[in-house]
Structures are given as C-alpha cells and as structure tokens.
Amino acid sequence: GQNIDQPTEMTATEGAIVQINCTYQTSGFNGLFWYQQHAGEAPTFLSYNVLDGLEEKGRFSSFLSRSKGYSYLLLKELQMKDSASYLCAVVSGGYNKLIFGAGTRLAVHP
Amino acid sequence: DADVTQTPRNRITKTGKRIMLECSQTKGHDRMYWYRQDPGLGLRLIYYSFDVKDINKGEISDGYSVSRQAQAKFSLSLESAIPNQTALYFCATSDFKAGGSDEQFFGPGTRLTVL
Numbered sequence: 699g700q701n702i703d704q705p706t707e708m709t710a711t712e713g714a715i716v717q718i719n720c721t722y723q724t725s726g727f728n729g730l731f732w733y734q735q736h737a738g739e740a741p742t743f744l745s746y747n748v749l750d751g752l753e754e755k756g757r758f759s760s761f762l763s764r765s766k767g768y769s770y771l772l773l774k775e776l777q778m779k780d781s782a783s784y785l786c787a788v789v790s791g792g793y794n795k796l797i798f799g800a801g802t803r804l805a806v807h808p
Numbered sequence: 809d810a811d812v813t814q815t816p817r818n819r820i821t822k823t824g825k826r827i828m829l830e831c832s833q834t835k836g837h838d839r840m841y842w843y844r845q846d847p848g849l850g851l852r853l854i855y856y857s858f859d860v861k862d863i864n865k866g867e868i869s870d871g872y873s874v875s876r877q878a879q880a881k882f883s884l885s886l887e888s889a890i891p892n893q894t895a896l897y898f899c900a901t902s903d904f905k906a907g908g909s910d911e912q913f914f915g916p917g918t919r920l921t922v923l
Contacts (some may be wrong), residue, residue, distance in 0.1 A: 707847075723835070729909060740898060740914035748909070780854050785850065793856070793864065800850040 700724050702799035704786050710776050717795045718802045720786035727747045728789040732760050732771045735783045744771065744784075773804075780788065781806045811835045814899050824897045827886040829901030829918050840882040841899040841912065842874060844864075845896040851898065854907035857882055889922045895921075 701723045710716040722730070729748040733741035742793040747753055748761035770808060771784055783801040790797050814835045821827055825833045831840065844852040853866030855874040863874060868890040871893060886893055896919050 704849075731911070733910075738896075738919075740916050742914070743911050746909040746911065778816070787851075789910065793858070794904065795853060795856065795866070796851075796912060798850040798852070800848055 699799050700788075700790065702785075702786055702788060702797060704799045704802045707803045707805070709789075709807060710773075710808055712776055712778060712808050714737070714776050715772065716776060716804065718784050718786075718804070720769045720771075721798060722767050722786070722788050722797075722799075724788045724790040724796050724797060726790045727764060728791075728794055729788065730760075730762055730769050731785075731787040732758075732769075733755070733785040733787065735785055737782070741785055770784065776806050778806050778808070780804065812901055812913055813897060814897075814915040814918050816918060817916065818856065818919045820923065821889055822923050823890055825922075827889050827920065829884045829897055829899075829920070831882045831884070831915055833880050833899075833913075833915075834900045835901055835903065835913060836879075837901040837903040837913075838879065840876065841900040841902075841906060842882070842884045843874075843898045844865075844868070844893075845898060845917075846895050853865075854884065885893050890919075891922045894920060894922045 704720045732744040735741040745760035757774045785801045786799040787796040814816045841856040843851040845920040857876045901911045
C-alpha cells in the first residue's frame with residue numbers, strides 16, 4: 699500500500715525554526731517533493747529530493763533518508779507569511795505519479 | 809498572465825447535473841493532471857494524461873471523465889454530480905525530462921459545491 703504521514707498541525711513563533719517531518723511507505727520511490735499551500739490557493743513548489751542528504755534553498759531546507767523512508771522540511775527565521783499548509787509528496791510508480799500526504803498546517807505567531 | 813488557468817473558479821450546482829471543469833496551460837507541457845482536495849485528505853489524483861492520445865485513471869476516477877482536446881487543454885466532467893463530489897479541484901501540468909524532477913505546476917483551483 700501507499701502511506702505518507704505528516705503531523706496535522708504545528709505552531710511556531712516568528713523568527714524561530716520549525717521542522718516538519720514526513721514518513722512514507724510506497725511501492726517504488728523516484729523522489730520527494732515539498733509544496734507550500736496557502737489557504738484556498740494552489741500548491742507551489744518548495745523543494746525536491748531524490749538522493750539522501752540535505753538540500754538548502756534560502757530559509758528552507760529539505761532532508762531525505764531513503765533507507766528510513768523519512769524526510770523533513772526545515773524552515774528558518776520564520777515569518778508570518780510562512781503560515782500555510784506544507785505538503786509532502788512522493789513520486790512513485792512507472793508513470794512518476796505524485797502521492798500526497800494530508801499536509802501539515804503551520805501557524806506562525808508573533 | 810497565469811501559466812495554468814482553470815474555469816470556472818467557483819461553481820454551485822445541484823445533484824444530478826452535468827458539470828465540466830476546464831484547464832488550459834501556456835507552459836507547453838505534455839503532462840496534465842486533475843486532483844481533488846478535501847479537508848484532512850490531501851490531494852488525490854483523479855485522471856492524468858501524458859499526451860493528447862494518452863488518458864489514465866488515477867486513484868479516484870469513479871464518477872468522473874476527462875477529455876484532452878489539445879496539448880494545452882484538459883477538461884474534467886462530472887456526468888451526474890453528487891454531494892460528496894463537493895471539493896476543491898486542481899489541474900496541474902509537468903514536463904518530464906530525463907534526470908529532472910517532473911515538478912508539477914498547479915492551477916488556481918475550482919471550488920465546486922454540489923447541493
């Protein structure tokens with residue numbers, strides 16, 4: 699079966715660091731995406747990992763361990779505008795379909 | 809101008825009505841997808857198409873049909889809408905290149921309510 703788990707909700711303080719975890723069990727793995735989605739809006743691309751290790755892009759970093767079926771998204775220097783849902787999605791199968799987790803709703807407080 | 813557009817953006821309809829949601833893209837991508845999003849369930853794939861002559865069922869295709877009229881257009885139809893098809897619908901596109909990520913680009917969404 700296909701299963702992707704991430705926490706439903708998290709809260710953090712402006713200026714702080716937050717780590718959003720994602721664990722997955724899928725039949726096949728061809729990469730992992732993180733998307734950001736503000737309420738009622740389209741998901742937008744944040745990061746992509748296909749090899750083990752850390753990918754850094756400004757205030758956002760994403761880590762992958764394929765042997766553990768685990769990824770995290772790290773957000774530094776949190777801003778109020780980072781309040782959004784963060785979607786973990788695994789690329790699986792011969793057609794490279796995306797399988798999404800339910801998303802983690804992050805609330806950033808002053 | 810938006811690269812992926814969806815029409816309508818909002819629609820309220822009644823049970824049993826036929827509804828068509830349309831998606832157009834100017835990105836020149838071959839691959840197009842339809843998802844629905846429900847609270848607490850994340851995005852689920854309804855149908856996908858890798859070129860004009862290729863249509864594939866996704867995870868939850870029952871009650872839906874699609875048409876790929878051209879490379880740039882991919883329509884989703886609900887032949888006889890029912891209340892549990894009330895959801896936010898997203899179209900997405902991607903352009904697979906060997907060694908690339910096949911990142912998907914999403915349209916703004918269509919909020920559909922079936923009464």
